[in-house]
Amino acid sequence: MDWGQIITQTLQSAVGREAVVWALLAIGLNVHFGYTGLLNFGQVGFMAVGAYGMAISVTEFGWSVWVGILVGLGGAALLALLLGIPTLRLRADYLAIVTIAAAEIFRRVMAVPNFKEVTGGADGLSAFAGGFYDVNPIPDGNYGFGPWRYDGREAWQLLVGWGVVLLAVLVTYLLMRSPWGRVVRAIREDEDAARSLGKNVYGYKLQSLLVGGLIGALGGMMFALWQSALNPGAYAPGATFLAYTALILGGAARIWGPVVGSAILWGVLRFADVALRQAIDAGYVSDSVMTPSQVGSVRFILMGALLALLVIFRPQGIFGDPREIALEPR
Amino acid sequence: MTPGTFTKVAFDPFESVPEEPGAAKSDPIMTIDVVTRRFGGLLAVSVDHLEIQRGVITALIGPNGAGKTTLFNVLTGFDQANSGTWTFEDQYLNGEVSHAVARRGVVRTFQLTKALARMSVIDNMKLGATKQVGENFFRSFMRPVWRDQERQIETRADELLERFNLARMRDTFAGELSGGQRKLLEMARALMVQPKLIMLDEPMAGVNPALAETIIGHVAELRDEGLTVLFVEHDMDVVRTISDWVVVMSEGQIIAEGRHASIVANPLVIDAYLGAHHVTPLDRKEQERQLAEAEAAIVSEEAGHESE
Numbered sequence: 001m002d003w004g005q006i007i008t009q010t011l012q013s014a015v016g017r018e019a020v021v022w023a024l025l026a027i028g029l030n031v032h033f034g035y036t037g038l039l040n041f042g043q044v045g046f047m048a049v050g051a052y053g054m055a056i057s058v059t060e061f062g063w064s065v066w067v068g069i070l071v072g073l074g075g076a077a078l079l080a081l082l083l084g085i086p087t088l089r090l091r092a093d094y095l096a097i098v099t100i101a102a103a104e105i106f107r108r109v110m111a112v113p114n115f116k117e118v119t120g121g122a123d124g125l126s127a128f129a130g131g132f133y134d135v136n137p138i139p140d141g142n143y144g145f146g147p148w149r150y151d152g153r154e155a156w157q158l159l160v161g162w163g164v165v166l167l168a169v170l171v172t173y174l175l176m177r178s179p180w181g182r183v184v185r186a187i188r189e190d191e192d193a194a195r196s197l198g199k200n201v202y203g204y205k206l207q208s209l210l211v212g213g214l215i216g217a218l219g220g221m222m223f224a225l226w227q228s229a230l231n232p233g234a235y236a237p238g239a240t241f242l243a244y245t246a247l248i249l250g251g252a253a254r255i256w257g258p259v260v261g262s263a264i265l266w267g268v269l270r271f272a273d274v275a276l277r278q279a280i281d282a283g284y285v286s287d288s289v290m291t292p293s294q295v296g297s298v299r300f301i302l303m304g305a306l307l308a309l310l311v312i313f314r315p316q317g318i319f320g321d322p323r324e325i326a327l328e329p330r
Numbered sequence: 331m332t333p334g335t336f337t338k339v340a341f342d343p344f345e346s347v348p349e350e351p352g353a354a355k356s357d358p359i360m361t362i363d364v365v366t367r368r369f370g371g372l373l374a375v376s377v378d379h380l381e382i383q384r385g386v387i388t389a390l391i392g393p394n395g396a397g398k399t400t401l402f403n404v405l406t407g408f409d410q411a412n413s414g415t416w417t418f419e420d421q422y423l424n425g426e427v428s429h430a431v432a433r434r435g436v437v438r439t440f441q442l443t444k445a446l447a448r449m450s451v452i453d454n455m456k457l458g459a460t461k462q463v464g465e466n467f468f469r470s471f472m473r474p475v476w477r478d479q480e481r482q483i484e485t486r487a488d489e490l491l492e493r494f495n496l497a498r499m500r501d502t503f504a505g506e507l508s509g510g511q512r513k514l515l516e517m518a519r520a521l522m523v524q525p526k527l528i529m530l531d532e533p534m535a536g537v538n539p540a541l542a543e544t545i546i547g548h549v550a551e552l553r554d555e556g557l558t559v560l561f562v563e564h565d566m567d568v569v570r571t572i573s574d575w576v577v578v579m580s581e582g583q584i585i586a587e588g589r590h591a592s593i594v595a596n597p598l599v600i601d602a603y604l605g606a607h608h609v610t611p612l613d614r615k616e617q618e619r620q621l622a623e624a625e626a627a628i629v630s631e632e633a634g635h636e637s638e
Contacts, residue, residue, distance in 0.1 A: 174471045179456070179464030179480065186446050186457050192408065193444035197458045197523055198432035199465075207467050327447040327505030 001278045006271060008147040013270035014263040015148065017226050020161035021047075022265065024219030025243035026250070026258030027168045031212035033244075034252035035176060037188030038209060039096040042083075043216045043243050045103025048235035049075040050217025051224040052110060052119070058128035060118050065131030069221055076217035079106075080210045088205040100237060111232040124231035132225045157226050164222065165259060168215045173255050175211070184208050185253075216243075245307055251317030253324075260318060268306060272299035343383055344575060349588030352379035359384035359527055359558045360405075360423075360436075365414030367397070367404050367582075374400045376582045377414070382527070387549065387559040389573035391566075391593075393603055396579040398562045399441060402531055406438045407431040418527065433460060437525035441532045441562075443512040447505025451496060454504045454515060455487035456480075458522025487522060494518040494548065510541040517548060528552060530561035534568055546572050566594070578602065 013019065025043050032038040053072035057063045063071075083102055087094045110119045119125070133153065140152040150158065175181050183204050186194040191201045224230040242265065243258075250261025276295045279285045290298060310317070315325045347353050358381035367375040375397040382388055390398050403409035405416060407428035415424045418436055426434065446454050462483070463469050464476030491497045494514045499507060504515060513533055520528055533549065534542045542565075550572050553559055563569050569576060569590060576593045578586040580602035586593055593599055 171471075174473075175467075178470035178473070179462045179476060180467055180470035182449075182453055182457055183465055185449055185453075189446035189448055190444045192428075192440070193446060194457070195408070195428040196406070196432055196438055196440070196444075197519065198429050198437075198460050199457075200429050323503060323506075324448045327503055 001275070001282050001284075006274045006278065009274050010267045010271040011147045014267035015158070015162075016266060016270075017157060017161060017222070019263045019266040020158070020165055021219045021223045022239075022243050022246050023165050023259045023262035024168060024222065025216050025239070026246040026262055027165070027172060028212035028214075028216035028219070029240075029243050029247050030252060030254075030258045031172060031175075031208055031215065034247065034254070034257070035172075035181065035188060036184040036205060036208040036212075037092065038088075038205060038212075039092050040099045040209070040212065041096045041237075041240055042099030042101070042103035043212075044235050044237060044239040045099060045106055046076045046079060046213040046216035047220030047223065047239065048103065048106055048110070048232075049079050050220035051230050051235075052106075052125075053217075054221050055125045055128040055224055055230055056118060058131070059120075059125050065128060065225075068128065072217055072221050073214055076213045077210055080213040081206070084206045084209045088202055088209070100240070103235070103240070104237065107232050107235045110235075119232075122232060124229060124233075126229040129225045129228040161222050161226075164218055168218065169255060169259060171211070171215075176255070180204075245303065248307065248317055249310060251320035254317070254319040257317055257319045264318070265303070269299050269303060272302045343386060344589065347383075349586075349592045351584040351587050353381070353587050355381040355383040357384045358382060360416060360418050360560075362405070362416040363414060365401070365404060365416060365424075366412045367400055367409065368412050373582050375404060375411075377401065377579075377584055380577065380584055380587075382558065382560055383575060384558050385553065385556060386574040387553045387561070387572055388575045388577060389569045390560060390562045390577050390579060391564070391569055392579035395581075396602075397582040398579050399531055400582075401579070402438060402529055402562065405431075406436060406529065408438075432523055432525075435524075435526035436529065437520045437523045437527075438529040439516045439520055439531055439533065441535060443509070443516050445504040445507060445512040445515055447503060449504055450501050451491065451504050451507070451515060452484070452487055452500045454519050455491060455522055456483050458519045459483040459486070460523055483522075490518045490521055495544070510537040510545075513537055513541075513545060514548070517545070521552075525557065527558045527560065530559065532562050532564065534563060534565060542568065570594075 025047060028046065029040060029043050032040040032043075050072040053075035054065065054068035057068035057071040058065055079102070083095070083098055087098050109115070111122045113121045115121070133156070136152065136156040138152040138156050138159070142149060142151060143155045144150050176185075183194065183199050186197075186199065187201055187204055195201050220235075223234070246261035246265045247258045248261070249264050250257030250259065273295055276285070276290070276298060277292055280287075280290060280292050280295070314320075316322050343356050347355055360382040362377055362380040362382075364379070365375060365377045366373065390401070392398050400409065404411045405423070407426050407430065411424065415422060417423060418434060421434075423431060423434065423436065446457070449457075462476065463479055469475050488497065488500070491500055494517065496511060496514060496518065499511065504512070507515060517530070517533065530549070533545055537545065546568060549559055549561065553574075561573075573590060576588060576590055577584060578593060578596075578599050585598050585602055586596045588596070
């Protein structure tokens with residue numbers, strides 16, 4: 001087994017494109033779930049609306065990709081209002097049900113052949129990302145150091161991607177250290193107490209849903225821009241739960257929790273992938289136990305086991321405060 | 331706790347107030363008219379008329395299920411009345427949502443304390459302050475805009491913590507406080523709103539006697555500072571010690587009003603509490619005693635039959 005290769009690829013994935021996308025999804029969920037206590041099980045819906053909004057603006061209306069990004073953000077904001085207005089007055093579980101359903105409805109509507117002209121149906125859309133790469137100021141070449149070596153295109157993707165992540169982290173940091181953040185944390189703890197102190201709980205929940213949803217939409221747009229294509233199959237509910245995995249790994253209600261969680265998530269997945277394949281190649285694992293084509297699934301099983309161990313031995317995540325877990329409301 | 335431990339108000343605002351349900355007060359801060367709240371077939375609250383006198387401590391008492399907490403919930407916008415109107419400082423308060431009620435100056439606490447467990451004590455306190463610039467989404471990003479106000483709020487919060495003996499718990503999580511300390515925190519936090527009327531739902535419930543006395547002292551202080559206090563309480567000792575006026579609820583209705591002395595002598599009140607017309611629920615011992623009695627009766631009866 002080539003440990004050098006395993007470690008190199010693990011480190012690459014830890015700061016790779018998936019790590020960026022799921023960091024953004026998880027930062028959004030951190031605002032929703034970690035700070036405000038909103039149970040959003042349809043973060044992938046915001047991701048999909050952002051990506052489709054951007055792509056359709058370019059492919060259908062011929063607008064520039066930058067206008068498309070604004071359209072995508074607008075779409076995500078609309079989704080947040082659509083989901084939030086009827087459900088945020090109700091008990092927390094209603095939002096969970098409605099968000100997961102809305103995300104699935106959107107994905108399936110995008111995939112039906114009836115609107116193929118606009119949405120691309122099951123094949124999805126492509127040829128919308130050109131504008132993003134046209135402005136790439138980085139000439140082709142080889143950049144980076146150590147295990148992290150990128151050509152001009154990849155360097156541009158990651159530079160923008162991590163830039164957006166930093167921006168999202170900055171936004172959450174500024175919000176959460178402010179009195180606004182204090183109100184949403186109070187809502188997480190006990191919304192009736194917040195109400196009795198004169199806080200408009202409904203309004204704050206809606207704002208929180210908007211902020212987290214917009215950050216999730218940015219993740220969706222990154223995802224589409226980097227693949228220069230988008231496919232409805234990529235927006236299945238599993239994406240939301242990977243984001244939750246990243247959030248819980250890193251520690252909820254911590255500024256850097258979702259970012260580090262996402263890096264570890266994708267690092268571990270890649271590590272398991274490469275290590276298992278090499279183990280099969282080297283004959284350490286017989287074909288009767290696992291074939292190379294099964295590795296992709298097995299790595300998620302391992303991830304699940306890791307998450308279970310984490311929840312048992314370090315429920316607060318990597319950055320969390322163990323005292324907070326002890327004080328979890330009954 | 332002896333009566334008269336805490337000085338009552340200097341002049342008697344109830345001098346010419348008749349001790350009967352719905353009595354008109356000399357200076358009511360809150361007036362309640364024909365408020366009803368129905369849960370299915372149960373009429374939980376049915377208050378025809380009630381006035382709460384400004385600047386005094388009014389106790390709301392009544393047996394379990396009398397509708398005291400429901401009335402609290404309705405008045406503060408945490409529950410919707412089926413009918414009725416109520417005013418606060420001569421402005422209608424019915425129809426207002428709960429946070430608007432608080433902003434108008436009516437703040438309530440809860441029977442089951444609502445400490446914000448995973449927030450520090452000082453953050454619990456600072457949350458209570460109203461009109462915070464930094465609570466606006468856009469302005470929250472600009473610290474210089476809210477920094478000065480935040481400092482003022484913090485100073486005020488620290489003063490209150492000092493007064494309520496919580497200063498050394500300042501930076502611990504509220505969830506780590508004892509039950510009594512949580513009650514104190516909840517009261518102090520309610521004061522951060524700078525209310526005119528504070529409604530305390532069983533402020534002494536589940537608190538040890540020493541701390542209960544401290545809380546009584548704080549409640550009396552609030553009154554002496556000009557706040558109006560309305561509180562629900564079960565302990566008649568407490569009611570006697572600090573309340574200036576007592577309102578009794580039973581089965582949703584106001585059945586009596588008056589000073590403590592007249593209330594405890596009121597046959598309607600005694601009836602409501604002790605249940606002249608109701609079967610008092612049995613405790614285990616009493617139940618066993620009655621069972622034993624019945625068994626003994628059966629045995630003696632059987633013995634009688636045999637002897638015949």
